Structure formats: structure tokens, C-alpha cells
Amino acid sequence: MIKGAVFSLKRKKRASAVGMVALLAMVSLTACGYANGPGGSAPSSGKTAAAEPPKSAWAEKVGLNKTETVDELYAKAKEEGKVAIYSMSGRTADVKKSFEAKYPGIKVEDYKLSSVDITEKISREHSAGVNNADVIFTKDTSGSFSMELAQKGVVHTYIPEDIRSKMIEPFKSQKFGFVPYVEARGIFYNSETYKTPPIANWWDLTTPEWKGRVMMSDPLKNSDTMDLFLAFVQNAEDMKTSYKEKFGKDIELNGSPNAGYEFLRRLIKNDLILQNSGGEIVGAIGKPNQAKPPVGIAVTSKLREGQEQGLKLGASYDMKPRVSHAEPALLFIADQAPHPNAAKLLIRWMAGEADGKADGFKPFNVSGSWPARTDIKPKDDITLEKLNLWKYDAEFDYDNLMKVREFWLKQQ
Numbered sequence: 001m002i003k004g005a006v007f008s009l010k011r012k013k014r015a016s017a018v019g020m021v022a023l024l025a026m027v028s029l030t031a032c033g034y035a036n037g038p039g040g041s042a043p044s045s046g047k048t049a050a051a052e053p054p055k056s057a058w059a060e061k062v063g064l065n066k067t068e069t070v071d072e073l074y075a076k077a078k079e080e081g082k083v084a085i086y087s088m089s090g091r092t093a094d095v096k097k098s099f100e101a102k103y104p105g106i107k108v109e110d111y112k113l114s115s116v117d118i119t120e121k122i123s124r125e126h127s128a129g130v131n132n133a134d135v136i137f138t139k140d141t142s143g144s145f146s147m148e149l150a151q152k153g154v155v156h157t158y159i160p161e162d163i164r165s166k167m168i169e170p171f172k173s174q175k176f177g178f179v180p181y182v183e184a185r186g187i188f189y190n191s192e193t194y195k196t197p198p199i200a201n202w203w204d205l206t207t208p209e210w211k212g213r214v215m216m217s218d219p220l221k222n223s224d225t226m227d228l229f230l231a232f233v234q235n236a237e238d239m240k241t242s243y244k245e246k247f248g249k250d251i252e253l254n255g256s257p258n259a260g261y262e263f264l265r266r267l268i269k270n271d272l273i274l275q276n277s278g279g280e281i282v283g284a285i286g287k288p289n290q291a292k293p294p295v296g297i298a299v300t301s302k303l304r305e306g307q308e309q310g311l312k313l314g315a316s317y318d319m320k321p322r323v324s325h326a327e328p329a330l331l332f333i334a335d336q337a338p339h340p341n342a343a344k345l346l347i348r349w350m351a352g353e354a355d356g357k358a359d360g361f362k363p364f365n366v367s368g369s370w371p372a373r374t375d376i377k378p379k380d381d382i383t384l385e386k387l388n389l390w391k392y393d394a395e396f397d398y399d400n401l402m403k404v405r406e407f408w409l410k411q412q
Contacts, residue, residue, distance in 0.1 A: 056153050058335065058336060059156045059333075059335075062340035064157075064158045064340070064344075067160040067161040067162055068160075070345070070348065073341050073345045073348070074106075077103065077339070078103075078105045080338075080340075080342045081106060082106060082107040082108070082109060082339060082342065083106060083109070083339045083342035083343055083345070083346050084109040084111065084133055084134045084135070084339070085111065085134065085135040085136075085137055086111050086121065086122065086133045086135070086334075087111065087112055087113070088114060088115045088137055088138050088329075089112075089137060089329075089363075089364075091364060092108075092350075092363075093110060094362075094363040095346075095349065095363060096108040096110050098359040098362075099349050099360060102349070102358075102359070103349075106342050106345070111133075115139040115140075115141045115223055115224070116141055116223050118138045119141045119144050119149070122136060122154060122155065122334060123149060123154060126154045126334075126336075131334070131335075131338055132338075133337065134333065134334060134337040134339045134340070134342065135332070135337075135343045135346050135347060136330075136331070136333070136334055137329070137330070137331055137350070138330050138332075139223070139224055139227075139327060139328070139329065140177075140394055141223040142226060142227055142230065142394075143395065143398030145177065145330060145332070146175075146394035146398075147398040149332075150175075150176040150177065150332070154335055155177075155332035155334055156333050156334075156335060157174070157175070157176055157333075158333050158343075158347055159174065159178045160344075160348060160354075163352075163354055163373075166354075166356065166375045167179075167373050168373065168385070171328070176394075177330035177332055178330065178332070178351065179328040179329060179330060179331075180329055180331060180350055180351045180352075180364060180372060181328075181329050181361075181364050181370060181372055182326050182327060182328050182369075182372055182384055183300050183329070183368060183369050183370070184300045184325065184387070185224060185225065185227075185228045185297055185298065185299055185300070185325075185327060186297070186316060186317070186323055186324050187199045187295055187296070187316040188281070188282055188285050188286070188296050188297075188298055188302065188313055188315055188316075189285065189293070189314050189315075189316065190286060190290055190293035190295075190314070191286075191312045191313060191314035192288055192290075192312035193290055193291070193292075193312070194314070197314060197316040197318065199295055200316065200319060200320060201246045201319065201320040202232075202239070202263065202319065202320070202321070203239075203242060203243050203246040203263065203266075205267055205270065205295070206263065206266035206269075211270050212270075212273070213273075213295065214267070214272055214273065214295055214296065214297075215272075215273045215274075215275055215280075215281045215284060215285065215294050215295070215297070216272065216273075216274065216275070216281065216297040216298070217274070217276065217277065217278060217281070217298070218275070219408060220405070220408070220409075224299065225297070227327070227392075227397055228297070228324060228325060229260075230396065230397045230401065231324070231325035231392075232260035232261075233257075233258065233260035233261055233400065233404055234260065234393060234396045235260065236259045238390075239258075239259040239321060240258075240259035241321060242320040242321040243259060243263075246320070256407075261407055264404075264407065264408060264411070265407075265411050268408070268411045268412065269411070278298035278299055278302050281297070281302075282296070282298055282302045282305060283309075285311075286306050286309075287311065287312070288310075288311075288312050299327070299368070300324075300367075300368030300369065301368040303315055303366070304366035304367055304369075317382055317387070318388075319388070322388050322389060323387060324389055324390070325389055325391070325392055327392065328372070328392060331347050331350065333347070346360075348360075349361075350364075351373075352371075352376055355375075356373055361376065365378070365379060366379055367380055368380070370383070370384035370387065371384070372384070
């Protein structure tokens with residue numbers, strides 16, 4: 001039974017060596033700041049402020065500030081012959097098929113890596129003068145792309161005007177990276193066992209009812225989970241208010257710096273179950289015929305996986321104080337990309353092209369994923385504008401990652 005499988009899992013006392021090396025590689029990049037990261041501004045640390053992206057003679061030469069027609073780009077891209085993408089998503093395999101069918105003569109080299117591994121790899125290659133990548137498809141990994149790589153000119157933003165005009169703010173005026181869609185890291189439950197969401201307040205996860213029944217990815221291996229933790233810490237006043245709404249009294253911090261930190265402390269003390277992947281989490285939650293299934297935290301687009309596998313999955317979109325925080329996907333062009341025109345053509349394809357109908361966006365327009373454009377209808381009834389999310393703040397995450405990481409380690 002799934003109950004036995006879940007309860008046989010032991011809470012990890014420390015991150016693996018591989019996970020820690022990846023995290024420290026990411027942290028070592030941090031040095032400067034950014035006030036309005038992907039997802040818009042939010043209460044920030046105030047310690048750092050972002051500079052404008054550097055002017056790049058190479059970026060200007062290859063026309064990253066221009067909006068060329070598809071026919072113009074295709075003619076140039078055919079001469080280049082291929083395009084290489086470092087991708088956080090396995091769904092770019094579908095993009096490869098549709099792109100190569102649409103644009104014969106251009107091959108897509110698709111390299112699947114985690115966002116943290118992409119951060120480390122592109123930084124190392126740029127420092128060594130190795131130019132393998134054309135397109136970078138990633139999450140921000142606690143601000144490292146927005147705050148470090150973009151500001152150092154390791155990656156460049158390309159947003160053609162005929163697509164920018166269709167985008168939702170703040171992504172239309174985005175400084176760092178092209179945002180094709182936004183996800184969140186929300187709470188999943190078994191929709192067969194629970195006809196309505198059993199979790200309505202984040203503090204529910206710290207109660208005896210859910211002791212040993214909450215699953216999530218290890219934040220020391222998964223930067224997106226750590227970014228959610230940073231959102232709890234940054235929005236501590238909201239967490240304080242929702243605590244009182246849940247328990248009818250003011251929170252006692254027990255030595256924690258604020259209510260966000262105290263939430264993390266109580267969460268791990270409630271026999272939290274740490275896993276390596278979101279797939280493992282939703283698989284355990286959504287298995288049919290369970291009397292007391294666990295709940296878990298995973299990226300909202302796992303709803304697609306649940307639908308494909310016949311899992312009984314629901315997501316809680318009515319949460320106190322917020323559903324989650326915005327988790328933008330980012331597209332960049334690597335500095336000195338060897339195939340810049342094919343890179344521009346691929347980004348346009350992945351964004352849905354100017355009319356929003358290109359097949360390149362279809363793999364990403366799924367339940368739990370919201371287009372950052374006004375002219376593409378999301379699969380879910382709730383729209384991105386109405387989804388109650390904290391705004392993503394690259395500056396705060398960049399400044400506070402090590403503090404939250406160290407606090408988390410002390411609780412284990």
C-alpha cells in the first residue's frame with residue numbers, strides 16, 4: 001500500500017554531496033542585486049540594486065535588439081544549420097520535433113539539465129571561452145541568472161517587439177530574460193480521497209493531523225523549493241497574519257527571526273518527507289484507493305503529469321496567505337552563441353510566435369502553467385492575473401539564500 005511506502009521513507013538529515021556542490025556552485029555566483037526580478041517587484045532586502053544589463057557589441061551585432069521577420073531569420077538560420085539549447089524541461093523534446101518539421105535544415109541539439117546545473121555549466125563555459133550553447137531555458141535559481149549572469153553579459157535577453165506587445169506586465173518590461181510562462185510551487189492532494197482541498201492555510205501542514213504526511217523536494221537539491229522558502233521568509237508578515245487566522249492567537253517565534261522562518265522550523269519538525277523529484281511526490285499522492293494519502297509541495301505543472309498517468313490529483317488554489325509565489329520560466333541567448341539567428345527563431349517558436357499559435361508553445365500550455373501573454377488562453381479556469389501569488393523577487397532571494405539555507409540545516 002502507498003501508506004507503507006510513504007511512511008517507510010526517512011527524513012534526510014543532510015543533503016547529498018552532489019546536491020551541496022551544485023548549491024554552493026550556484027551561491028558562489030552571487031555578488032550584486034536586482035530590484036524588479038521576473039514576476040515583478042516585491043518587498044526587497046534593500047541591500048543591493050540592479051544595474052542595467054551591459055551593452056554588448058556582440059548582442060548588437062547579431063541583432064538581439066531587433067525584430068526581424070520569420071522569413072528573414074529562417075534564411076539566416078538555415079546557413080547556421082543548427083541550434084543548441086540547455087533546457088530545464090524534458091518538454092523541449094517536443095519542441096525539437098515541431099521546430100525541425102517547421103524549419104527543415106535546422107537541427108535542434110537539446111541538452112536536458114537542472115536549472116542549477118545550467119547555471120554552473122554556462123558560467124564555467126563562458127569563463128573558459130567555450131561557446132556551446134545558443135538558447136538557455138531555465139528558472140532563475142535564487143536570482144543567479146537575473147543578478148549575476150545577465151548583468152555580467154554571460155546571457156542576453158531577446159524579446160522581439162511583435163511578441164512583447166502581447167505580453168502581460170511585468171513581463172512586457174522585463175529586463176532580464178524572456179518569460180514565456182509562469183508556474184508556481186503549490187500544494188497537491190488526492191482528489192479521490194478529498195472531494196475538496198484538505199489544505200487551506202500553509203500552517204495546516206504543521207499540525208498533528210499532517211505529521212509525517214507532507215512531502216516535498218529537498219530544498220538543498222532543488223533551487224525552486226528553496227525559492228519558495230525564501231518567499232515565506234520575505235513575506236513573514238503575511239505568514240504571521242495567516243497563523244493567527246488559523247490558530248486564533250499570535251505566533252510565538254521560538255527564537256526564529258520571523259514568522260516565515262518559524263513556519264520552516266515547524267514544517268521540518270512535523271516529520272516532513274523529503275524526496276528527490278516532483279514526480280515521486282505526485283505519484284505517491286495521486287495513487288488511487290488510499291484512505292489517508294499524503295499531501296505534497298510540487299510545481300503546479302505536475303497536474304499535466306497526473307492527467308497523463310491517471311493519478312487522482314488536485315491542487316489547492318485557495319490558500320492563506322497566498323497560493324505560492326510566481327515561478328517564471330526564462331529564455332536567454334548565450335553570449336557569443338554560435339547560431340544566434342537560429343536561437344532567435346527557436347525562442348520565437350517556443351513563445352508561440354507573434355500570433356500565439358505556433359506549436360512550439362503547446363508543450364508548455366498545460367494545467368498548472370500560465371502563459372505570460374494576453375492572447376494565449378491558459379488551460380486552467382483561473383488566470384495568471386487572478387492567481388493569488390506573491391511576486392518573485394530575485395534581489396531578495398539573491399541576498400538571503402545563504403541565511404535561509406543555514407537556518408534550514410540547523411533544524412535537521
